[in-house]
Structure formats: structure tokens, C-alpha cells
Amino acid sequence: MPIQLQLQQVSLSASLGSQDLLQDISFDVARGDRIAIVGPSGAGKTSLLRLLNRLSEPNAGVIQFENQDYRQIPVLQLRQEIVLVPQESKLLGMTVQDAIAYPLVLRKLPKQQIQQRVSHWIETLHVPVEWLDRNELQLSVGQRQLVAIARALVTQPKILLLDEPTSALDAGRTSHLVEVLTDLATTHQTTILMVNHQLEIAELFCTRVLHFQLGRLIQDEPASSINWHKLRESLIQAEAAVVAEWG
Numbered sequence: 596m597p598i599q600l601q602l603q604q605v606s607l608s609a610s611l612g613s614q615d616l617l618q619d620i621s622f623d624v625a626r627g628d629r630i631a632i633v634g635p636s637g638a639g640k641t642s643l644l645r646l647l648n649r650l651s652e653p654n655a656g657v658i659q660f661e662n663q664d665y666r667q668i669p670v671l672q673l674r675q676e677i678v679l680v681p682q683e684s685k686l687l688g689m690t691v692q693d694a695i696a697y698p699l700v701l702r703k704l705p706k707q708q709i710q711q712r713v714s715h716w717i718e719t720l721h722v723p724v725e726w727l728d729r730n731e732l733q734l735s736v737g738q739r740q741l742v743a744i745a746r747a748l749v750t751q752p753k754i755l756l757l758d759e760p761t762s763a764l765d766a767g768r769t770s771h772l773v774e775v776l777t778d779l780a781t782t783h784q785t786t787i788l789m790v791n792h793q794l795e796i797a798e799l800f801c802t803r804v805l806h807f808q809l810g811r812l813i814q815d816e817p818a819s820s821i822n823w824h825k826l827r828e829s830l831i832q833a834e835a836a837v838v839a840e841w842g
């Protein structure tokens with residue numbers, strides 16, 4: 596598969612300080628890759644997704660999407676192709692149904708096409724019809740997470756960036772979501788980068804692991820060659836060090 600996204604020696608500094616959130620990061624992503632981004636708290640995982648969605652700008656290095664420098668792609672166009680589902684999503688005062696349709700309304704798609712796509716993803720993700728008229732105050736955190744994922748998927752992005760999408764989902768919904776995402780990547784070659792603290796989800800889902808610590812990419816390996824036990828131990832140790840440092 597040709598390279599779809601490429602980072603070359605990318606660094607990101609905090610806006611108000613000299614602290615490097617990401618340091619000298621280089622990796623390639625091919626179309627249809629399913630990438631698990633792992634690492635202890637504060638390792639830079641969310642910072643990476645924000646960078647890829649152009650919510651922040653690198654202070655060094657180059658990012659290319661489909662062989663074009665990120666800086667030359669209009670930001671709104673880029674965000675139509677590369678969609679981020681953050682850890683906490685808002686429905687902006689809309690009902691579930693309207694919130695899922697909203698990105699397509701913004702793109703001025705014909706009403707019938709909007710309805711078709713929304714219905715398709717509501718069914719595929721098993722969003723119950725009784726949620727459709729609720730607003731975000733009437734949804735649990737996990738329910739909001741699922742709605743946010745549906746709202747991203749209706750747009751048919753080329754790259755989907757998911758920040759801990761299963762952190763508040765129950766086991767049944769988590770395994771269904773993993774099936775849906777795997778199918779999307781294999782059938783439609785949608786590229787998926789998923790931050791996840793649950794290594795068993797990463798193990799089920801991904802074709803590749805990017806392991807971050809203290810803003811550095813310390814491991815970039817195909818899932819087939821990962822020693823999951825060793826990775827788990829290393830993450831537990833790194834988390835313990837973070838907890839000790841935070842007191």
C-alpha cells in the first residue's frame with residue numbers, strides 16, 4: 596500500500612512554554628492501517644491526534660498527507676478527510692439524530708443522502724431509536740461516545756482518529772465497535788489511528804502499534820511481532836512511574 600500519511604522529525608511544543616509535548620516523531624501510515632497508539636498518561640497520545648487533525652501546529656518537522664505538505668492543504672478540507680473523535684464530545688445542544696446528520700448538513704449533501712447515511716450508521720452501530728430525540732444531557736458518557744463515533748463515520752473519512760473511543764463503553768458495545776471498525780478498514784481501506792489504554796482492545800484491533808513515552812515514539816512495530824505481555828508490563832511500569840511523579 597502506498598504511504599498515505601507521513602511524519603518526518605516532527606516536534607510539538609506547548610503553546611505557553613518550552614516543554615516539548617512531542618519530540619522528533621517520524622512514522623509512515625499506509626491506507627487501511629489500523630494503528631494502536633499506546634503509552635502511559637501524559638505520553639503525548641492526544642497531542643499527536645490533535646496535531647494530525649491540525650488543532651495544533653508542529654514547531655519542527657514535516658507532515659504530509661497523500662504526498663502534500665499539511666500546510667498547503669486548506670484546514671477545513673483536511674478535516675473533512677481526517678476526522679478526530681476526541682475523548683469528550685459535545686452534541687452542541689442538538690438531538691442525537693441532528694448531531695449525527697450535522698456534518699453532512701454542513702457539506703450541503705442532498706436531504707435523502709443525509710437520511711440514508713445517518714440511518715445506515717445508526718443501524719450499523721446499534722444506536723437505539725429511543726436515543727434519537729435525546730440531547731446530550733440525557734445521554735451517559737458511553738452513549739455520547741457512540742454518537743460521536745456515528746457522527747464521524749457518516750462523513751466517510753479517509754483517516755479516522757479515535758481518542759480512547761471505548762473508555763466508557765460496555766463490553767458488548769466495545770466488541771461490536773471493534774468489529775465495525777475492523778470491517779471499515781478492511782473493506783473500505785479507512786485508515787484508523789486509535790488511542791487506547793485497554794491493551795486487549797488494541798490486540799484485537801490493530802495491525803500496528805505506536806508506543807509513546809514522554810513525548811517520544813519508542814516503538815513502532817507490526818502487531819504480528821509484538822510481545823503483548825512485555826508491552827503490558829512496560830506500560831504498567833511507566834504508569835507507575837507517572838503516578839509516583841504526580842505524587
Ligand SMILES: Nc1ncnc2c1ncn2[C@@H]1O[C@H](COP(=O)(O)OP(=O)(O)OP(=O)(O)O)[C@@H](O)[C@H]1O
Nearest residue numbers: 609610611616634635636637638639640641642643
Ligand atoms: N496545551 C498544553 N500546554 C501545556 N502542556 C500540555 C498541553 N497539552 C498537553 N500538555 C501536556 O503534554 C503532555 C502530553 O499530554 P497528552 O494529553 O498528549 O497525553 P496523553 O498521552 O494523551 O495522556 P492521557 O493518556 O492521560 O490522555 C502532558 O504532560 C500534558 O500535561
